[in-house]
Amino acid sequence: MTRGPLGRLGGAVGRHPFIAIACWAVIVAVALATAVAGLGGQTVFQRLQGQAPSVDGEASKADAILSGGGQSTQSFTLLVHGVDLADGRLSAVANRLGTTLAALPDTSYLNPLAAPVLPGGAHPAAIASSFASDDKGVLFTTTVSGRHGGDPDPDTVDRAQAALEHAANEIRADVPSATALVGGSSLLVHSLLKVSQNDLERGEAVALPIALVIMLLVFGGFLAAGIPLLGAIVSIVGAFGALFGITYLMDIDSTVINVVTAVGLGLSIDYGLLVVSRFREEYRTALAAMGEPWHLAASDRRDIRLLAIAHTADRAGRTVLFSGTTFAIASIGLLVFEPRIVRAIGVGALSVTVIAIATALTLVPALLALTGDRLLRPGALTHIPGVGRLVSRFGDVAPAEGFFSRLTRRVQKHPALITLICVGALVAVGSPLFTLQLANTSIDAIPSSSTQYRFTEQLSRHFPDATSPRVELVTATQGDAKTWATRVSAMPHVDSVGAPAQRGNGWAAVVRVAPATGIDVVREIRADRPDFPARVTGTDARTADLSDSLVRSAPWAILIIALGTILLLFLMTGSLIVPLKALVASALSLGASIGVLVWGFEQGNFAGVLHFDASHVHGVDVLVLVLTFAFGFGLAMDYEMFILSRIKEQVDAGVEAREAIARGLQRSGRIITSAALIIIVVFAGFATGDLMVIKQLGTALAVAVLLDATLVRCLLVPAFMTWQQRIMWWAPRWMKRLHARIGFSD
Incomplete structure (x- = not known):
């Protein structure tokens, strides 16, 4: 058989296995030091972003109008519920918090308790959403702004957050029956990153041991089973290193690392399993062709082993290359989508696929060259009553029939x-x-x-008007907003439409809908637009924009x-x-x-x-x-x-x-x-x-x-x-x- 390029590569690796292993050891060491340990900087987890997938659509343009094109800001909210709003202890904490925040640069503070109560006990419309629907809670909000279009000062942000956390502790101490929680978008991002990391560790803890058991049944011994698993571990670490490098080229969401790690783990084990199995088949066939292989000299057995590695690289290696290329094509397909997170996953998957192919074509053959004849000997499991029969039935080399x-x-x-x-x-x-x-x-x-779950649950339950609206109408004038709100309120699946309020450079009216029907309502509203300039935003509108972009x-x-x-x-x-x-x-x-x-x-x-x-x-x-x-x-x-x-x-x-x-x-x-x-x-x-x-x-x-x-x-x-x-x-x-x-x- 004439050797192809993969066969020649496999033969070269088989003759010099320590060089291949040393190269991979360097790659693993660099990836561990930089991406995992964070030597000289942040770890890959610290460089991850965390936000909902989004596109530049109608909703984002409406959001820009409502923000007024202002400075970058970062806000935190202290949620207090289960208290008497007239309690002096609550007012005292709120006032002390205001004094602390007033000393911070570029920081604003909203204390709803300081606003006068209108006749009949009503709250001013501008701050009505800061009070609980049962009037037993209140929201205190602080916002740190950036300067000259830049991001807020990190030290000021940390001090503002610490001030709210201290106030929450004071309220819980003074009013034990009260709920006091601090939330914010940055805190939610941080908590989801932590959940993502925990999910990754849990997934690996579940998958790797079970994968080892399956491969033990397939190969009948720890040595052969360990080679694909070692290749998978190297691929995972290599994937961390690749993602760490990609974070300097583009933003990487926390979801990306879970997806790419799972894909890399699966592909690496698949390819390693195929290569090890084919090597054992080729090696056994070559030795059997020699008639009485136990009489062969060590050098002759080494030559036959190298030939088996070369044949394996030509055949199983070609299958690995084709399979990996197909998966890479699927990953390239993700690069045509608009959402940043989809493209990031595509880039990450493409990189980990290359690593999985490389380990299967270089690291695994090097390990095969070193383990050699021991891979052909019956493993320890084959001597265990009952297990040996199971191994023989599910082994990697199938009989002719x-x-x-x-x-x-x-x-x-x-x-x-x-x-x-x-x-x-x-x-x-x-x-x-x-x-x-x-x-x-x-x-x-x-x-x-998530550490923010309780905050978001309490906010949704007791402060529904303060949550991010699912559907929101945006117009240029108050008159247009009222006209459109009246028209939309008569649509099916619309529970109600709030009074228009001025925000930024426009007017907004919240459309209250059931979560399950929000996207349908967005599409119905957009299909029947008024004659004046009008846009729809909100979480469901952003999801509709995202799905439309993906469909395009x-x-x-x-x-x-x-x-x-x-x-x-x-x-x-x-x-x-x-x-x-x-x-x-x-x-x-x-x-x-x-x-x-x-x-x-x-x-x-x-x-x-x-x-x-x-x-x-x-x-x-x-x-x-x-x-x-x-x-x-x-x-x-x-x-x-x-x-x-x-x-x-x-x-x-x-x-x-x-x-x-x-x-x-x-x-x-x-x-x-x-x-x-x-x-x-x-x-x-x-x-x-x-x-x-x-x-x-x-x-x-x-x-x-x-x-x-x-x-x-x-x-x-x-x-x-x-x-x-x-x-x-x-x-x-x-x-x-x-x-x-x-x-x-x-």
């Missing part, structure tokens, strides 16, 4: 019927997709583990991913039908996974299992929807590559198409099942986190992989390829000639 070949031959007896049944099942599972509602869970579903960019992303996948699979197989079949199969499994997401989260059926409050989840997060299609497709193509590489080897060897499918699935089935199980564990581990966007994404990808590795790869793919075997490897003549010139082969 087994479960998957028998299953394939049963499927091949009725390929058309099985194809139709599988398609029908996937459509049925995905049917809830037709009731899909979009939401922004980063706003609606703040996790209870989606065709370009789909085009990039589809064309890239078709080109890659064509170069690999020489067929036009195989890539089209892969796209349709992946679309079916992804649609089914979104259907499960709607059923589980939007309809609340997963609330008990995944421990979330269904009343705060009003739909599928718009960000999750995009990432599920991109990453779910990339992961599905992983298993497509695993199967196709084995089937193509059989076809190229002259095996009849029907038999090639059965043999290809038999040789790849165990690895696909093991890899899929590990991926499911990884994403299920992250689904146990508290951030709703990560919980939804982890669930969606776990379901997508489960469906793809079972229903699609084990039943639908062999059934359809058998049913349409006469055209499966077809391509126009000009494409065949093109493939003969530039196509890839072993």
